[in-house]
Amino acid sequence: MLIQKGNVLLFEENGFAVRDIRVEEGKIVEIAPSIPPREGETCYDASGKYVTPGLIDAHSHICISEEGMGDVGDDCCDYSGSLTPELEVLDGLYPFDRAVAESVRSGVTCACVCPGSDGVVGGVSSVIRLAGSVADRMLVRRYAAMKCSLGENPKCAKHGFASRMGVAWQFRKCLEDALDYRHSKEEAQASGSYFKTDRGMEHMLLVLDKKMPIHVHAHRSDDICTAVRLAQEYDLDMVLVHGTDAIPVADYLAEFSYPVIVGPGMTPRSKHETWDKTYETAGILHKAGIKVCITADHDVTPLYFLSVYAGLAVRHGLDEIEGLKAVTLNPAQVLGIDDRKGQLKAGLDADIVIWSEHPFACKAKPEQVFLEGTAV
Template identity: 45%
Template sequence: MIALTGGKILTMCGKNLDYGTILVRNNKIWAVGRNPDIPPGCRVIDVTGKIITPGLIDAHTHLGVESEGMGWAGTDVNERSEPITPGMHTLDAINPADLGLLEAYQGGVTTVMVAPGSANPIGGQCVILKTAPKPIVEQMLLQRYAGLKIAFGENPKRVYGADRQKMPVSRMATAALIREALWKARHHLAKQDDKDFNYDLGLEAIAKVLRKEMPLRAHAHRADDIVSAIRIAREFDVDLIIEHGTEAYLVADMLAAEKIPVVLGPTLSTRSKLELKDKTMETPALLYRHGVPFAMMSDHPVTPSCFLSVYAGLATRYGLPVHQALKMVTCDAARILGLDDRIGSLAPGMDADLVVWSEDPLMLSARPEIVMVDGRIDFLQEKALAE
C-alpha cells in the first residue's frame, strides 16, 4: 500500500482537500481524506505543497498508429485503399513503443482514446489505452470497442474525390456511403438467425453501433457537417460523439438539446484548411455556457498529447472557468468515454491513476513530479524519489 500525504487534492468528484492523504492499494484508490488511518508497513510519500489530480485523459489521439520519428513506416492511421473500412481496428496497428505514448505518460496523461484517421467516411474502430509503458498493447488496454470512426467534410473528399476521382467526390456522397453501410449492417443483424447467414467483419463492427455497444465518433469541423452527423445518428437511433467540433459553437443549442457530447480540438493549431477558417479559442467557453457536454483533445500528433494541461489552461484565458478547464480533461472526458466509474476522479474504488504536480496543473510552469497508473510508479520516478 502507498500513502501520498500532505498534498492539496483536487478530487473532481466532490470537495477538494487543501491538505489530505490518498491511500492506494494494489491498482485501486483505497481512501481519500484529511487523516485516514495509514496501515502499518504502508509506504508513505510526503507530497506537502504539491497538488494531486486524477490522471489526465486525452479523449482523441492517434498515438501509436502514427508513431513519431518514423515517417511513412510508422504511419498506420488510415487505410486509404477503400473509403469504407469499418472492420479495421486501431488495436492491430498500435505501436506501444511510440515515443508519443511515453511523453504523454510523462506529461501526466494517463488515459488516451486512439482513433483511426479521417481519410475515410468510415475508417475503423477506436480503442482506449492506459499510457504507462508496456511491451504488449493488450497490457495497456482499457476498452477495446470505444467507437466507430466516421468522417465528414474535406478529408474524404480530398483523399478520394480530388486525388482519385473516386466516390466520395462530394459531401452528399460521404453521407450516402455512411448511410448505406448502416443500412447494410441493419440487414446483416436481421439475418443473423438465418441458416445461410454469412459473417462479415465490417458489418459486425457497424452492428455494434446499432446495438449501442459503442458510439459513432464523427469527425466534423463545419457546422453543417455536425448537423449531417446528427441527422444520420437520428435516422438509425445510434449514439454519437462529435470529434473536433470546430464550429460546434454555431449549433450549440442543438447539441445541448440532443445531449450530444463534443471532443473539442485541437485548439492550439492553425487554420490549415478551409473548414477551420472560423476556428476560435473561445469555443470551450461558448459550449460551457450553452450546456454542451465536452472534453478536450490533442489530436496527437497534430498537437502533442503531453501538453494537454497547457491546452486546458489556455482555455481559461478565453473565458472558460478554471474548474471546468480541469474537468474537461478529467471527469468530463471520462464520462464521455463511458469510463467515469473507473477513471477521471479521486475516490475509493477508482483506478489508482493520478498525478502529483509541482503547482496548479493549469499553469504553464506546472510539472508532473509523480505519475501513477494502476497504482504503479515507473522506474525513473522511483529513482528520483529515492534521491
C-alpha cells in the first residue's frame, strides 16, 4: 500500500511535511517526498490531508470497565484487599467493549489498560492494540506497569486503614514483603530447597528489578510528593498518573525523570483533590522539563475524544508538537513500546490515521485509520 502526498507528522522535522508512505505486511517500510507506485499497488491519495501515527492512551480502563454495562461490566477494582499485585488486567479484558470500535474510528489504536485506583497496589497493567476478539492476541506488552494508588481513593476504600499514612505504609509493606520474598527465594535456590512461588511477589520482583515500572495514581500535590518519596526509597521506575495538582510542585518534579500522564480534564472537580484541575497543567509541566502524556482515563471520559483533550491542552499553553507527542510518541516511550508504536517511521507498525484537517482543528475527523496496515 502507498499513501501519497499527505501532510505527514514527522517529529524529526518538528511538524508536518508532504511525504509518501509505503506499507508492507503491517509495517512502514519507506517514507520519502515521492515514492513511485508499483504495478498493482494499492494507492491512497492523501493530498491536503493530515497523517499521524495512531493515537495512544497511556492510562485507560477500556475493555475492563465496559461502556454502558454498569456493575456487570466493571472489573476495574477487585476489593479483595488493599494489596493485590497478583492480579492482571489481562484476565478481565473484554475485547467487545462497545468503546473499542468508536475509539479506533476516532484515531486511537492502542491503550494501556490499568486496574482501578481503590487498592494501594492494584495489579498488572497491559498495553493492547484496539482490535481483535481474543485478549491474548491484542497484547502489545503484557507486563507494562504495576498500578498503584495514593490519596483519596485507597484512603476511603475501607481496607482497614483510614489515613494517607496508612496508604503509604501499605505501599511500603508490599515492597518490603517482596524484598523478604526475594531473600527467601535466593536462599532456597542456593540450598536446593523447595520454594513455593507467589504470583504477586513475582510481579513485585519485576518492579524491584526495574523490569516493570509502577504507575502511581496521585492527584494532590502531597500525594505526588509521597509517590516520589517512595520511588526514591526503593529506587523504582515510576510514572505519575493524573498529576492534577502538580503545578505547585512542578519545579520539584523536574529534579527527577518521572513522566506524568495528565488527565482526565473534561470532568467536574468532583472531589477535593481535583479542585485545582486545569488544562494548563500539561503545558506547565512540559515547560518545567517533564515528559507529559494526555489521558482520557476512559471510562471517566470517553477515549474516543482523546485528540480533543490534547487539543485543549494546546489551547491552554502546551506546545502544539508536544500536544501531538502527548498522545503518540510520549506514551509509546513511557509504555516501552516505542520500538513498534508512536511515530511514523520505517520499521514501525503501520498504525496510521488520515485526518480531514489538522487533528486539533475543531472540524477534524479521521477519514481512514490503519491498524498495523489494515484498514479499520
